[in-house]
Amino acid sequence: MGHDMPTASSEPRGERGPVVIAGGSGALGTALVDDLTARGVEVVVLTRRPAAGLRHRQVAWDGRTLGPWVAELDGCAGVVNLAGRLVDARPTAANIADLRASRVDSTRALVLASQQLARPVPRWLQASTTAIWSDAGEARLDETSPLPDPGLPQMTGVARPWEEAVEGANADHVVVVRTSIVLARDTPALDRLLLLARLGLGGQVGEGRQWFSWIHVQDWLTIARAALGLEPELDLGPGVVVAAAPNPVRNAELMAILRRASRRRFGLPTPAPLLRLGALALRTDPALALTGRHTTSRVLAEAGMTWRFPTLTDAVDDLVGPRPAPPGH
Numbered sequence: 001m002g003h004d005m006p007t008a009s010s011e012p013r014g015e016r017g018p019v020v021i022a023g024g025s026g027a028l029g030t031a032l033v034d035d036l037t038a039r040g041v042e043v044v045v046l047t048r049r050p051a052a053g054l055r056h057r058q059v060a061w062d063g064r065t066l067g068p069w070v071a072e073l074d075g076c077a078g079v080v081n082l083a084g085r086l087v088d089a090r091p092t093a094a095n096i097a098d099l100r101a102s103r104v105d106s107t108r109a110l111v112l113a114s115q116q117l118a119r120p121v122p123r124w125l126q127a128s129t130t131a132i133w134s135d136a137g138e139a140r141l142d143e144t145s146p147l148p149d150p151g152l153p154q155m156t157g158v159a160r161p162w163e164e165a166v167e168g169a170n171a172d173h174v175v176v177v178r179t180s181i182v183l184a185r186d187t188p189a190l191d192r193l194l195l196l197a198r199l200g201l202g203g204q205v206g207e208g209r210q211w212f213s214w215i216h217v218q219d220w221l222t223i224a225r226a227a228l229g230l231e232p233e234l235d236l237g238p239g240v241v242v243a244a245a246p247n248p249v250r251n252a253e254l255m256a257i258l259r260r261a262s263r264r265r266f267g268l269p270t271p272a273p274l275l276r277l278g279a280l281a282l283r284t285d286p287a288l289a290l291t292g293r294h295t296t297s298r299v300l301a302e303a304g305m306t307w308r309f310p311t312l313t314d315a316v317d318d319l320v321g322p323r324p325a326p327p328g329h
């Protein structure tokens with residue numbers, strides 16, 4: 001390494017340092033920041049655009065190169081890497097390259113930063129996606145399932161190098177979390193589906209048989225805390241963990257559940273050609289709706305994960321119902 005590269009001090013910060021989160025300003029990162037902060041865990045967010053008025057500390061980085069932010073890893077309790085551009089884009093060669101680079105470059109920067117440390121990072125949560133299996137048809141997937149070769153460029157072609165980039169991290173315990181569709185309030189994944197149902201377009205998409213694997217944000221947060229060693233009743237070893245609820249559904253069942261939640265008795269189906277045309281107009285990828293995967297976690301089952309929302313009906317009822325009152329009200 002060059003002599004002008006920043007190095008971290010070997011002085012410890014204390015008994016337990018902060019959790020450093022890259023990509024902490026996105027929807028999932030914000031949920032994790034709020035969850036950890038509410039539990040008294042110190043959080044530092046690495047962000048390209050620090051914002052005013054937030055309770056947690058923010059440190060600027062560009063997601064590619066080393067800089068003063070490297071010192072934040074010294075003595076930290078854990079690193080969470082969620083950085084990467086949103087996947088909701090047309091699957092052009094340029095967009096796929098950008099999706100891949102936004103994930104690989106930020107991961108490599110964090111790995112290089114960790115290699116400057118005198119002590120390894122105790123815990124490292126590396127984000128990934130169940131889309132790494134591309135369109136898996138009727139296969140039943142878990143952590144032991146092989147990856148397709150080559151798979152879809154915008155799915156396997158992005159996620160595989162993303163996971164490979166964390167190799168060499170100076171960390172005691174690395175958990176690669178392959179996350180399915182996260183359901184949470186005020187997020188595009190759920191809002192778009194609910195809008196279709198409310199507009200009377202909540203019928204099946206394509207053939208309606210494609211599998212939909214999902215997870216409620218509260219269960220994802222449990223897995224994230226476990227990866228960071230903050231969930232005493234859920235011990236996760238290093239390696240890959242699939243963050244998906246134990247009951248995937250087919251697209252037709254998904255849309256039926258959303259129609260019921262939206263109080264719509266029927267919904268017009270969306271044939272694949274119409275979806276492709278609409279995706280072109282919306283500059284999104286039709287494969288996001290026309291492909292699917294049946295993913296569940298053997299690791300979480302063996303570790304004794306207790307699911308707050310094991311079924312899609314439970315999850316949707318919680319997210320579509322009245323908002324919970326803030327703490328103390």
